[in-house]
Amino acid sequence: MSTSTAAPVLRKTALNAVHRHLGAKMVDFGGWDMPVEYSGLIAEHMAVRTGVGLFDVSHMGDIQLRGPESLDAIQHICMNDAAKLRVGQAQYSAMLYPQGTFVDDVIVHKLSDNDYLIVINAGTREKDFGWVKSNAQKFHCHVSDYSDYYTQLAIQGPKAAETLQKLTSVDLSTIKFYWFKWGTVCGLPNTLIARTGYTGEDGFEIYIPSDEATSRRVWDEVLEAGKEFEIIPCGLGARNTLRLESALSLYEHEISETINVFEARLDRFCKLEKGPFIGAEALQRVIAEGGPTRKLVGLEVIERGIARDGYCVFNEGGTQIGSVVSGSPAPFLKKNIALAFVPREYASLDSEVFVQVRNAMVRAKVVPIPFYRRPKKQS
């Protein structure tokens, strides 16, 4: 058994002391001192699948684009068609390099006709902000980094709406998935309430002022409101297994500057027909050349063993054909699952491959992704 601990200087969210007080295990995540788990990863994962869980996601970045040409700037920088957005709507999208690979995946929120909020990842914040700023230069719009203004909380799970409803006068049933409204939450006016998340469940992300007292108060009030549904605080460990079961992409894993949109299987969010944007030409070339040569697939490990990030994937003949980019036991599905890049000829469902798990070659098969899809809700 060996363990390691490191203590570099890390950035902290306004809730850092709260996490430590709750006894969370803290880790360095993209330069941030973040909770990886509180009561236990499996319990936290299951709370989100069956009840409700609360995440501090304040490490995420927020870029605001404001001005008459902010839509044009976004259309130039992001691959999805932001022109289709209505005020109050959010959209999954990505920023691409000219070669059609990923700067980052993002969520674009249309605040008004001339005002957009782009939520970006923590580890790529500086890079993303620089990218938006330089590429938006030729447009008449103003780019601001609002990351430090907000504490962002994610309330996720089938009981998320019932929990949050106790704390707001906004009728949450009127907010559809990937839409948002402004309203009073815990007495705080003009709070952005978005029906978004990264767990594959129903849920909300709220943006509140980032001062410590306010952040702590809202955190406590959400936990109190969710008490009857056995809400628990959840860390990055559960966030990762939840997003993996739902096959949601993670930067430096399923998407990166060496992976293109088709390989990552995110082409349904990429609107080549909307007009030119950064990366579009390269992607057109990929199509003209017959499509990507490798693809992201879901693997279910058939034999005993856990396929983990970085493990190599082999064909029956013993030739290495790819590698696992994310892999873990799936707490809700109770299977060992993984996402891996393999050549197109191995990407069809039920194809069998082998994952090298330390000294053993373990059988795995290609299965549909997402591995988990939440049941349709009645409301």
Added chain:
Amino acid sequence: MAYPANYRYTREHEWIEVTGKVGKIGITDYAQDSLGDIVFVESPKVGAAVTKGEVFGSVESVKAVSDLYSPVTGTVTEVNEELASAPEKINTSAHEAWIMKVELSDPAEVDSLLSAADYEKFIAEETGH
């Protein structure tokens, strides 16, 4: 966390309880807590030779895999089969949920292992508390 005084410990976070010539070996409460929810224990086979300081198996939690290092040299006489179906026993009772028993080829090796007090001091230093 209570570390039994009659056990000896390694800096890699294994414990051993020696009775006569046989040592019962597991991982410490600190180790299980660092790993989180344990989902799989890879044990050696009965009859296998293990060497002090060398890997004899591994333990996997949801988020990580860690090698297990033998505190002593000897031959495996028994493995805890219960852990195959209930690896989480290590999370609930690390100091009872033993992984293997080893017949020691050199019982004097145990003298070089940490006492409970030394081990507690060691993890206090490692965690910076």
